[in-house]
Amino acid sequence: METFNFEDNELYVNLLEPKTFTIDSFKYPYRSQCSLPLIGDSTRAEYILDINKKSLIVSRTTLQNRMKESHTLLRLDLDTKPHRNPDGTVVCGTHIHIFDRSDVNGSWAFELSNPILSTIFPNFDFSNLKKDETDSIEQFRLFCQLCNASNIPTIASTLFN
Secondary structure (H helix, E strand, O other), rough: OOOOOHOOOOOOHHHHHHEOOOOEEEEEEOOEEEEEEOOOOOOHHHEEEEOOOOOOOOOOOEEEEEEOOOEEEEEEEEEOEEOOOOOEEEOOEEEEEEOOOOOOEEEEEEEEEHHHHHHHHOOOOHHHHHHHOHHHHHHHHHHHHHOOOEEOOEEEEEOOO
């Protein structure tokens, strides 16, 4: 049985690098998507944070942090379809993907209550992402925190978050 070993993940350093947004404001998407540029504070690597709300299901959102050359690092799927991990286990509902380029399947998904997440992200409380009072904008801000992205741009909200 395969397991996810984040210490051997070559993208792990990029995942944890502090990043800064390079824009001042943006319009949060509703039934659309947008991509926001970031820059690594120490490596000056270029990153992108994607927001995808194209689904007809209002609560379904994908937030993704990737390197500019499209190497995905982290993806949060809120209220979404099940994911099958490389070892055959299935993760349902809201979950987070940590990508591993050395794996032919690309990523491992974890339920937000999985203890491995507190090992990788010891200072982050994943339960905040699913609280009833946590709306789309707050989920975005929490995901930015998880990705070590500071300087969050001003958000022009839509009526339907």
